[in-house]
């Protein structure tokens with residue numbers, strides 16, 4: 001983009017606290033920006049910072065013409081009000097798609113949000129790229145969080161799937177899941193979906209990232225999904241691995257949203 005227009009897209013990431021996973025994700029995002037020529041701006045605040053401090057950085061980035069995307073890494077420390085913080089990000093720079101106005105547009109018919117949340121968008125991109133039919137199919141999303149499950153279900157519905165959402169209070173989750181042509185698992189429970197939860201030939205997207213002990217690994221743990229890969233790969237027609245599946249797609253969608261934002265702000269098409 002720079003060669004053609006002189007504009008370099010910019011992504012600002014705000015990280016509060018020292019959660020090891022969050023630091024890894026932020027590092028990966030920064031590295032990916034470097035690969036594709038997106039400027040990254042990072043603010044790392046201590047866990048005991050005040051909400052006002054976070055809001056101050058957000059308003060600086062909202063006003064900064066070199067910044068086209070703002071991401072506040074979640075979860076925030078418990079003394080902060082996540083809703084206040086996410087509301088403060090300008091919806092024009094909300095590359096995470098977490099602003100209530102963007103989510104609201106996603107839920108409404110015949111409306112287009114400026115940004116779609118990266119992880120669910122990455123799941124849809126995988127379905128599209130692998131030629132999976134969505135229209136008229138039964139899709140089950142397991143998990144209903146604001147950042148993954150709920151927007152994933154909305155996206156599937158926008159593409160004419162018939163959706164069911166399974167959550168922690170659902171009775172007979174395996175029976176409901178077995179009816180699905182497309183399954184998106186975003187729960188946070190290692191290996192929860194067993195082979196007998198899946199209809200033969202179904203397409204399975206595993207969003208979960210769970211650490212389980214692994215004495216053979218130098219780190220002492222390994223990453224596994226919410227889906228028992230060994231069992232389900234024998235039943236499903238397609239399945240995403242963990243790691244190396246939805247995670248890298250999330251980062252790719254973040255870069256794509258940031259580029260789209262820079263183009264929109266500068267009126268390039």
Ligand SMILES: NC(=O)C1=CN([C@@H]2O[C@H](COP(=O)(O)OP(=O)(O)OC[C@H]3O[C@@H](n4cnc5c(N)ncnc54)[C@H](OP(=O)(O)O)[C@@H]3O)[C@@H](O)[C@H]2O)C=CC1
Nearest residue numbers: 119143144145148167168186187188207208209246247250
């Ligand atoms: N690959 C990627 O890019 C990303 C991966 N993740 C991973 O995805 C997973 C989910 O993340 P996130 O959505 O943020 O998690 P949350 O903890 O916010 O949400 C989990 C959801 O799963 C539901 N749930 C929990 N236990 C069960 C159960 N036993 N049966 C059925 N439903 C259950 C909860 O139900 P209820 O609403 O009733 O509490 C909730 O809706 C995690 O492993 C996370 O690390 C997350 C973001 C990005």
Ligand SMILES: Nc1nc(=O)c2c([nH]1)NC[C@@H]1CN(c3ccc(C(=O)N[C@@H](CCC(=O)O)C(=O)O)cc3)C=[N+]21
Nearest residue numbers: 024025071072073074075096118243244245247248250
């Ligand atoms: N504001 C905000 N936006 C997010 O998008 C957001 C967030 N907060 N908080 C946490 C979750 C989680 N998330 C991941 C991104 C990449 C990988 C990823 O690259 N995973 C690699 C493995 C990385 C590793 O080794 O740990 C893989 O699956 O192959 C994982 C998870 C984004 N999230």
